[in-house]
Amino acid sequence: MTMNQKTFLPAPKFSLNDINESILKAEYAIRGTIPNRAEELDIQLLENSKSLPFAKIVYANIGNPQQLDQQPLTFQRQVMSLVQFPDLLKSKDILLAQKIYSKDSIERATKLLNSIGGSVGAYSSSQGVLDIRKNVARFILKRDLHHDPTQDLIDETASNVFLTAGASTAVDHILPLFAKDESCGVLLPIPQYPLYTAAVTLQKSKLLPYYLNESNNWSTDPKQIEQIVIDAIKQNIKPTTLVVINPGNPTGAILTKDSIIDIIDIAAEYGIVIIADEVYQENVYEAFEFHSFKKVLSELRKNYPSKYDNVQLASLHSISKGVNGECGQRGGYMEITGFSNDVKKVLLKVASISICSVVTGQILVDLMVNPPQPGDESYELDQLERSVIHSNLILKSNTLYDVFTRLPGISCQKPQGAMYLFPRLHLSENAINAATELNLKPDEFYCLKLLENTGICTVPGSGFGQYPGTYHLRTTFLPPGIEWINSWEKFHLEFMEKYK
Numbered sequence: 200m201t202m203n204q205k206t207f208l209p210a211p212k213f214s215l216n217d218i219n220e221s222i223l224k225a226e227y228a229i230r231g232t233i234p235n236r237a238e239e240l241d242i243q244l245l246e247n248s249k250s251l252p253f254a255k256i257v258y259a260n261i262g263n264p265q266q267l268d269q270q271p272l273t274f275q276r277q278v279m280s281l282v283q284f285p286d287l288l289k290s291k292d293i294l295l296a297q298k299i300y301s302k303d304s305i306e307r308a309t310k311l312l313n314s315i316g317g318s319v320g321a322y323s324s325s326q327g328v329l330d331i332r333k334n335v336a337r338f339i340l341k342r343d344l345h346h347d348p349t350q351d352l353i354d355e356t357a358s359n360v361f362l363t364a365g366a367s368t369a370v371d372h373i374l375p376l377f378a379k380d381e382s383c384g385v386l387l388p389i390p391q392y393p394l395y396t397a398a399v400t401l402q403k404s405k406l407l408p409y410y411l412n413e414s415n416n417w418s419t420d421p422k423q424i425e426q427i428v429i430d431a432i433k434q435n436i437k438p439t440t441l442v443v444i445n446p447g448n449p450t451g452a453i454l455t456k457d458s459i460i461d462i463i464d465i466a467a468e469y470g471i472v473i474i475a476d477e478v479y480q481e482n483v484y485e486a487f488e489f490h491s492f493k494k495v496l497s498e499l500r501k502n503y504p505s506k507y508d509n510v511q512l513a514s515l516h517s518i519s520k521g522v523n524g525e526c527g528q529r530g531g532y533m534e535i536t537g538f539s540n541d542v543k544k545v546l547l548k549v550a551s552i553s554i555c556s557v558v559t560g561q562i563l564v565d566l567m568v569n570p571p572q573p574g575d576e577s578y579e580l581d582q583l584e585r586s587v588i589h590s591n592l593i594l595k596s597n598t599l600y601d602v603f604t605r606l607p608g609i610s611c612q613k614p615q616g617a618m619y620l621f622p623r624l625h626l627s628e629n630a631i632n633a634a635t636e637l638n639l640k641p642d643e644f645y646c647l648k649l650l651e652n653t654g655i656c657t658v659p660g661s662g663f664g665q666y667p668g669t670y671h672l673r674t675t676f677l678p679p680g681i682e683w684i685n686s687w688e689k690f691h692l693e694f695m696e697k698y699k
């Protein structure tokens with residue numbers, strides 16, 4: 200067959216020069232150089248398991264609980280499997296008689312299927328399934344008020360809840376609204392979770408870093424924040440957004456109620472939107488107490504009528520962390536408070552551009568905020584599973600923390616929450632010079648050597664931001680067992696000896 204072919208010179212492919220510059224600039228260290236190297240080593244181990252001084256990679260670079268052996272909660276997975284394959288419900292007598300499913304998981308799955316209109320394969324409304332948003336509202340109100348809320352309050356709160364595909368999507372939706380261009384500034388804690396620096400870079404807005412105080416357990420200093428706001432305004436930058444991560448990632452620090460009040464005061468005085476990333480609110484250890492921004496703002500509004508009416512707050516939560524650890528299933532919510540109806544409509548439009556968040560993720564949000572209650576068949580098992588996961592996390596965090604506190608050349612603040620330790624590395628000049636020779640940052644050099652000698656994959660502190668001249672790394676304490684900690688200890692002592 201002959202084709203009537205036009206003659207032309209083929210156009211070249213796009214190169215990096217053609218790509219949106221802010222996308223090239225944006226960085227996300229958690230899946231950056233060290234984790235990429237870890238993946239290469241993982242493949243090498245698959246091809247030849249004896250080719251490296253360790254048998255497997257320990258992925259301590261990311262808070263990915265179920266990759267590191269955390270078990271899913273039975274009740275949640277029972278419901279999930281039923282909503283995925285509702286035909287099972289036709290045989291519910293058999294499922295119950297054989298004790299394959301609990302009675303309340305069958306009831307919940309039936310109810311949820313009803314709420315979503317029958318199938319997880321169908322789109323939901325863009326804001327999220329209304330019944331689920333009402334359960335989120337009940338959860339928020341009970342968490343903050345400690346008593347059963349009225350129906351009116353539930354309905355009003357539910358109207359301000361957006362179900363999202365994890366907290367990351369919530370940030371993608373809300374941050375660009377107020378990070379318009381280079382004339383807008385976004386206040387970010389340093390160190391921070393790099394989703395935020397990346398999001399601000401993508402928007403070509405101005406990063407306004409505020410440093411957390413390491414020597415005072417990574418506390419937040421509202422006076423410093425206010426000074427940064429004042430300085431930015433002097434330079435014609437409008438600080439529009441202030442991000443707080445509470446409990447902190449990577450620091451594990453929990454904000455005191457007084458600091459939260461001071462931050463809200465700044466937002467009220469200078470008209471700054473607060474994004475309160477509270478995805479680790481369940482990961483709170485021992486004597487520390489989590490105060491939600493929403494609760495503190497509501498109290499201020501009640502105690503000082505009109506002063507705080509214009510404060511605009513977006514609070515984020517997720518199924519990825521806590522004792523759920525369902526990060527692969529992508530679910531979360533954003534609750535907005537104090538925004539005008541016009542802005543709310545824009546947010547709804549933004550959500551509608553991606554049609555809706557994953558419906559199974561929405562269902563997991565329901566299960567997170569509305570777990571089995573006393574008297575339900577699953578209640579005791581669910582409570583047991585939760586408390587085992589929670590106490591395991593405390594045990595693991597303390598074990599790793601204890602090792603770091605006794606090793607030379609490393610110091611570490613005691614974690615109050617979240618899933619990470621962010622120890623400081625006190626590196627010698629020799630180590631710094633060796634890094635420079637390889638064109639690596641000193642903390643990157645340490646993390647690379649740690650990976651290549653032990654298989655432990657961490658993230659250099661430079662990926663989160665750190666005070667100039669200091670070096671850190673972030674590790675989760677999630678990996679099971681103690682061997683990886685022992686091999687880290689051995690590596691560290693050898694590294695310190697080699698680069699004295």
Ligand SMILES: Cc1ncc(COP(=O)(O)O)c(C=O)c1O
Nearest residue numbers: 365366367392448478517519531
């Ligand atoms: C502080 C913080 N915010 C947001 C996220 C992203 O959460 P999600 O999985 O819900 O998108 C993470 C993930 O590690 C995080 O640490």
